[in-house]
Amino acid sequence: MKSIINRVLLVVTLSSILTGVTSFKTPPPVRKIKLGFISLTDCAPLVVAKELGLFAKYGVEVELEKQASWAVIRDKILNGEIDGAHCLFSMPFSVYTGIGGKAGQEMKIAMVLNNNGQAITLSKDFCGLVGYKDVTKAAGAVKTVQGRKEVTFAMTFPGGTHDIWLRNWLAAAGINQKSVGIITIPPPQMVANMKVDNMEGYSVGEPWNGVGAAQGIGFTHISSQDIWKHHPEKALVVNSKFAATEKEELKKVMKAIIEACKWLDVMSNRTKAASWLTKPNYVNAPLQVIEARLKGSYDLGCDIGVQKYKDDYMTFYNNGIVNTPKKSYGIWFLAQFVRFSYLKTDPDYKAIADKLILNDLYEEVAKEMGVPVQPDMQAFKTTYDVPFDPNNVAAYLKTTKR
Numbered sequence: 001m002k003s004i005i006n007r008v009l010l011v012v013t014l015s016s017i018l019t020g021v022t023s024f025k026t027p028p029p030v031r032k033i034k035l036g037f038i039s040l041t042d043c044a045p046l047v048v049a050k051e052l053g054l055f056a057k058y059g060v061e062v063e064l065e066k067q068a069s070w071a072v073i074r075d076k077i078l079n080g081e082i083d084g085a086h087c088l089f090s091m092p093f094s095v096y097t098g099i100g101g102k103a104g105q106e107m108k109i110a111m112v113l114n115n116n117g118q119a120i121t122l123s124k125d126f127c128g129l130v131g132y133k134d135v136t137k138a139a140g141a142v143k144t145v146q147g148r149k150e151v152t153f154a155m156t157f158p159g160g161t162h163d164i165w166l167r168n169w170l171a172a173a174g175i176n177q178k179s180v181g182i183i184t185i186p187p188p189q190m191v192a193n194m195k196v197d198n199m200e201g202y203s204v205g206e207p208w209n210g211v212g213a214a215q216g217i218g219f220t221h222i223s224s225q226d227i228w229k230h231h232p233e234k235a236l237v238v239n240s241k242f243a244a245t246e247k248e249e250l251k252k253v254m255k256a257i258i259e260a261c262k263w264l265d266v267m268s269n270r271t272k273a274a275s276w277l278t279k280p281n282y283v284n285a286p287l288q289v290i291e292a293r294l295k296g297s298y299d300l301g302c303d304i305g306v307q308k309y310k311d312d313y314m315t316f317y318n319n320g321i322v323n324t325p326k327k328s329y330g331i332w333f334l335a336q337f338v339r340f341s342y343l344k345t346d347p348d349y350k351a352i353a354d355k356l357i358l359n360d361l362y363e364e365v366a367k368e369m370g371v372p373v374q375p376d377m378q379a380f381k382t383t384y385d386v387p388f389d390p391n392n393v394a395a396y397l398k399t400t401k402r
Helices: 002-023 040-051 071-078 090-098 137-146 161-173 187-195 208-214 242-246 249-264 267-277 287-294 328-341 349-356 357-369 393-399
Strands: 032-039 060-065 086-087 107-112 117-122 152-155 181-184 201-205 218-223 234-239 298-299 306-308
Touching: 032 040, 032 071, 032 249, 032 287, 032 298, 040 060, 040 086, 040 249, 040 267, 071 086, 071 090, 071 107, 071 234, 086 090, 090 328, 090 349, 107 242, 107 249, 107 357, 117 161, 117 187, 117 208, 137 161, 152 161, 152 249, 161 201, 161 328, 187 201, 187 208, 201 208, 201 298, 208 218, 208 287, 208 298, 218 267, 234 242, 242 249, 249 267, 249 357, 287 298, 328 349, 328 393
Parallel strands: 032 060, 032 086, 152 181, 152 201
Antiparallel strands: 086 234, 107 234, 117 201, 117 218, 298 306
């Protein structure tokens, strides 16, 4: 009898142990944060943060997803398929105002990823007619080429930064934007389209200007930093719900990217960065071209020579100057939409900038990391334009070239 009781007790004990074991809950899987990017050199902060393990260091699991075009990135951010992306700084303003999407749709700007590093490439038709930064001869060169064929230029997204650099250049050169064709082509497709004569010039980010020069289909006529030194270019743009409901996770993502930006601005690190960017899953362009332009050395093409940028090559941190998402810059891009007739009436400049730029969030992150926040809403001037005061857009629009 005693042995039977002992056996019963043993069974009960084992059952209790097993029940206890099975009652432990499996921890929920860590949510992957999905960030998109386009095959451009300035996606580097995201790539470096991933390759150096910085996202993991700050406690987030991030998956990078290459996208085909800016329109695809827009759609996926808005529908929540991705949480955010390497994105044109002016794109949220273009989308919100109905230029590049359905008006009223909100994409939030968390921080700036880089300054400088875009360019306008002209086809071989312009070789000998106009040289590097020879803006005063550009109108005559266009007319000469128009004597043989229609002249079309490509940019990457209506109201995007590349579009605005192109239109600023046309205005500076005295070329009526209505006298030429302007089409939209995704960045990685620029070179192929120039080869088959779909356009005579394009405005895009690196490395596709460098690739065009290396392949002999055209030459770098002017860089974006020649148009506006230290201009905002790409931004970390995020889904509104993600920003509102997962603020701490977003802050961790931003911290990892800021650390990556600091690492990238150590010039000796750019060789390693280029070795990652050249891979098929990232930019998929020749290493030599990516690395040279990342280091500020531009073989312009068309036997023009090499231009070496000393302090205005592509920058990612620049002692904290790069990353602050300034409302004044957003207002400037909105003013360009009016200037170039994308918008027929003035938008509510300040209200839109307040709505789309997460400056308070950035300031929190910067304070926690000891990164200086740059002053905002100050007047500034681009190379070929009149001064711009974000507090008096009307005065700017009265005097600027169209």
